[in-house]
Amino acid sequence: MLKFLPILLAVLYGVAMYHFSARRTRRDLDARSTELADPGLRRLTDRLAQALDLPRIRVNVYEVDAVNGLAAPDGRIFITRGFYQKYRAGEVSGEELISVIAHELGHVALGHSRRRMIDFSGQNALRTALGMVLGRIIPGIGYYLAGLLTSLLAARLSRGDEYEADAYAAALLTKAGIGTAPQKSLFAKLESWTAGRGGTTPAWLLSHPKTDERVAAIEALESRWKLS
Numbered sequence: 619m620l621k622f623l624p625i626l627l628a629v630l631y632g633v634a635m636y637h638f639s640a641r642r643t644r645r646d647l648d649a650r651s652t653e654l655a656d657p658g659l660r661r662l663t664d665r666l667a668q669a670l671d672l673p674r675i676r677v678n679v680y681e682v683d684a685v686n687g688l689a690a691p692d693g694r695i696f697i698t699r700g701f702y703q704k705y706r707a708g709e710v711s712g713e714e715l716i717s718v719i720a721h722e723l724g725h726v727a728l729g730h731s732r733r734r735m736i737d738f739s740g741q742n743a744l745r746t747a748l749g750m751v752l753g754r755i756i757p758g759i760g761y762y763l764a765g766l767l768t769s770l771l772a773a774r775l776s777r778g779d780e781y782e783a784d785a786y787a788a789a790l791l792t793k794a795g796i797g798t799a800p801q802k803s804l805f806a807k808l809e810s811w812t813a814g815r816g817g818t819t820p821a822w823l824l825s826h827p828k829t830d831e832r833v834a835a836i837e838a839l840e841s842r843w844k845l846s
């Protein structure tokens with residue numbers, strides 16, 4: 619029994635850390651966000667709502683400078699102040715910004731957001747817990763192995779989710795009459811900002827698969843839709 623105590627402690631520690639981290643993220647989102655109130659964007663979100671048979675889609679602005687969009691585990695959609703500024707400055711069109719909202723809606727509709735929280739908050743917890751266990755079994759490389767396993771698992775989980783959210787967004791944007799062109803042109807813009815400013819990669823790109831592969835996946839969908 620005593621032999622398993624360290625493993626039990628490690629698992630408990632991992633669970634506690636996950637809850638703590640998830641709660642902190644939620645509190646930060648609550649404290650630092652307001653509802654998006656932009657008439658131009660509202661017209662576009664209303665078109666998405668209509669395509670989904672919903673009365674409206676509520677979008678929140680999260681007060682951080684990073685260019686990012688996110689779906690909270692409770693289903694709320696956020697875009698960052700940094701992303702909204704890009705739209706206000708004319709660097710991103712309303713349709714392009716809406717394509718991010720459609721993608722995040724996909725994460726919510728397909729039930730990814732809970733798992734994504736595990737990605738962000740739980741990765742460290744899992745790494746620590748697994749490291750404590752493996753470190754005991756294989757001294758020396760146990761911790762390293764735990765890190766490797768955790769990253770592999772997270773990348774696996776999120777990669778599939780991203781393609782699914784892109785496909786959902788492509789279908790929704792098509793149904794709403796906006797089309798997939800802004801989805802693809804936004805990818806190109808995000809890439810060019812990375813290249814142009816000495817490598818400040820927008821946060822939204824960092825957590826997603828390679829741009830050219832995402833565009834190719836959307837185009838494959840479109841050619842399939844044209845055939846049917």
Ligand SMILES: [Zn+2]
Pocket residue numbers: 721725779780783826
């Ligand atoms: Zn995503």
